Amino acid sequence: MKKIVSLLLFMLPVYAFSQSNNAPSSYDPHEIAITGYLQTQYQRAQSAGILSFSGGDFGKNSADRFMVRRGRLKIDRADKYSNIVFQIDATQNGVMLMDAFIQLHQPGSKTFLFTAGLFNRPFGHSIVYSSGYRDFPERARVFQTLMPRERDIGAMVSYHPSNAFKFITAEFAVLNGSGYSSRDYDSKKDIVGNLAFKFDSLANKKFHIGFGGSFYKGTVRSNTETYFSSTANGYLKNTSADHINWNAARDYYGVNLQLQYDNTFGKTLLKTEYVAGKQPGIGSSASIAGPASSMSFSSQPETDLYLRQFNGYYVWLTQQVAKTGLTAMVSYDVYDPNQDISEMEIGKENNTTAGDIKFSTLGYGVSYLIGQRIKLTVYNEHIVNDGTTLPKYINDLKDDVFTTRLQYRW
Template identity: 75%
Template sequence: MAILSPFSLLAQSNNAPSSYDPHEIAITGYLQTQYQRAQSGGISSFSGGDFAKNSKDRFMIRRGRLKIDRADKYSSIVFQIDATQNGVQLMDAFIQLHQPNSKQLMFTAGLFNRPFGYSIVYSSGYRDFPERARVFQTLMPRERDLGAMISFRPDNKAFHFLTAEVAVINGSGHSARDYDSKKDIVGNLGFKFDSLANGKLHLGFGGSFYKGYVRSNTDTLMRSNGNGFIKDGSTSYTDSYAKRDYYGANLQLQYDNPLGSTSFKAEYIGGKQPGVAGSSKLAGPLASQSFSAQPETNLYLREFSGYYLWFSHRIAKTKLTALAAYDVYDPNNEVNESEIGAANNNTTSGDIKFSTLGYGMSYLINGRLKLTLYNEHVVNDKTQLPQYLDDIKDDVFTARLQYRW
C-alpha cells in the first residue's frame, strides 16, 4: 500500500507537471463521485456547492480532473480540465521555463493556482479532507488566476528547505476577464524539513501575502464604525480602488510513530476584503467573496480573519485514517454577532461568522482508490436578522469514492 507523505510536494502541487524529468505527453487525473445529505433542503453550502431548492440529498461528481503535461530539459506545459455534471471547465493552463540542468529558478505563465499559503496549491486529489476551509473558498474561489510567477528553490542541499514564490495576477479569478488596469501581487515563503528526529518527524511552515485592489463603480463606500457601517458619501468613489490585502501563516507537522502516522496542519489568514451587502439575491456567506466582475453596488470594507486546524491519523499499518478538522471564518472582526441586523447599523448576513467542525474516516482500498465518510457540523452565532435568529440547520454528510490515476 503506497502512502504518500504530505511533504512529497511535486505530486501534490497543482502548479507542477506530473514529473520534471523529460517526457512526452503524460495523462493523469482523478475522479471524485459522492453522495451527500444535508440537514435541511436548499441550504447554502461550502461542501461542494449549494443544494437545490427543496432538496437535501444528492449524488454528484465533485471533481473529474484530467491533466495533460509534457516536459523537456528547458520547459514544461500543463493543461488540466474539470468535467462534472455541470459541464467541462478549464482548470490549469500554464507554461514553465527553467535552466537546462536546474529547477532552482522557474518562470510560470498562464492560468495557475495563486501561490498563497499551503491549502490553495495543495491538490484536492491528495488532500485528506473533502474540501478546503470556508475562508479560502470565499476569498479565493476556484484557487486559480491568470498571470505570471517566479519561483525560487536553491539547488544547494544546505538550503533546499526554502521555497520563495511571487506572482502578478489579474485578481479577477479563475474564469473572468480582468475588469480594471491594476494587477494583484501574491507572495509565499515556505520552509520544509523532511526528516527530523531520525526521519520520523516532518516539519513545514511559511508565510504569505496578497496585495490587491477592487475598482469601485459606485458613488458610495460603506465604512465600519465599530458597531456596523456608515455611508461615506462625502465624495464620489466611482473609479477609485478599495484595498484587498491579506496576510497568512501556515504550519504542517507529521510524526511517524508505532501507532501509525499522525499529521497536524494549520493555517491562518487575515486582512482587508472589499465586499457587498448580503441580500435575498446574494447568499450571506458570498457577500465577501472575491469579485469575478466589477461590483455595481455599494462597496463594504471589512476586516476579516479565518483559520483551519486539520488533524489526521493513519491507524498503525491499516488502511484506515481518522480525520478531524475545525475551521472558522469571520468576515467582519469589528462587529459583534449579536449586533448584526440591528436598526440603522447597515449590517447584513454578509457579516456573520461561521465555524465548522468536521470528523470522519477514510479507507485506502488500494493505491488508487479511496473511500471517505465525513460529516460537517456548521455553526453560526445568533443575530438580529430574521433568517439567523438561531443557528441555521446546514450540516452536511459526505460519502465519497475517489479514483486517482
C-alpha cells in the same frame, strides 16, 4: 520505479507537505503524460436548500444528492528547458478549464522557474495543495471565500534551490485579481508572495516540519458613489462622486504550519493556517446570499462596496491507523468576515447584513484506501453560526452536511 513513486504519492499523508498543482506530473523530460482523478459522492444535508461550502449549495427542495465533485484530466509535457500543463474539470455542471500554464527553467536545474498562464495563486499551503491528495473533502470556508477556485491568470517567479538551502521555497506572482474571469475589470494588478520552509527526516527521520508566510496585495474597483466602512457599531456610509473608479484595498496576510510524526501506530499529521486582512465585499440581499456577499469578485461589482476586516483559520489532524489503510481525521475551521462587530449587533439599523456573520465548522470522519488507486471517505461537518437579530439568522442554521465520497486516481 515509476509505479513505486506513484504509490508513494497516493499513500498520503506521508510527506504530505508539497503536492502542488503548479507542477507537471514529473520534471524529468517526457512526452505527453495523462493523469487525473475522479470524485463521486453522496451528500445528506440537515435541511433542504441550504447554502453550502461542501460542493455548492443544495437545491431549493433537496436535502440529499449524488454528484461528481471533481473530474480532473491533466495533460503535461516536459523537456530540459520547459514544461507545459493543461488541466480540465469535467462534472455534471459541464467542463471547465482548471490549469493552463507554461514553465521555463534552466537546463538541468529547477532552482528558478518562470510560470505564465492560469495557475494556483501561490498563497499559503492549502490553496496550492491538490484536492486529489488532500485528506479532507474541501478546503476551509475562509479560503473558498477569499480565493474561489484557487486559480488566477498571470505570471510567477519561483525559487527552490537544490543545494544546502533546499529547504526554502520562495514565490512571487503578478495576477489579474479576477480569477477565472475572461476579462480583467480594471487596469490594476494584484501581487502575491509566499515564503515556505520544509525540513524532512528530523529526530531519526521520524519528524517532518513545514511552515511559511504569505501576503496578498490587491484592489477592487468601486463602480458607485458610495461605500460602507465597518466600525464597532456597524457600517459608516461614505458617499462622494470621487468614489467612482476608486480602488479599495484587498490585503491578506497568512501563516501556516505542518507537522508530521512517523510513529509505530501510524503517521500523525497536523496542519494549521491563519489568515487575516481587508476584504472588500458587498451587502447581502434577496439576490445575493449571505456568505457570497463577502466573496472575492470575478467581475465588476455593480453595487456598493462593503469594506470588512476579516480573519479565519483551520486546524486539520489526521492519524493513519497502522497498516490497515484507514485514516482518521478531525478538523476545525473558523471564518469571521467582520471582526469589528459582535454577532448580536448584526441586523440592527447599522447597515449590517448576513454577509457579516461568523461561521465555524467541526469536521470528522475516516478514509480507507481500497487498493492502490481508490479511496473511500466518510465525513460529517457540523456548522455553527452565532445568533443575530436578522430574521433568518436569529438561531443557528440547520446546515450540517454528511458526505460519502469515492475517489479514483490514475
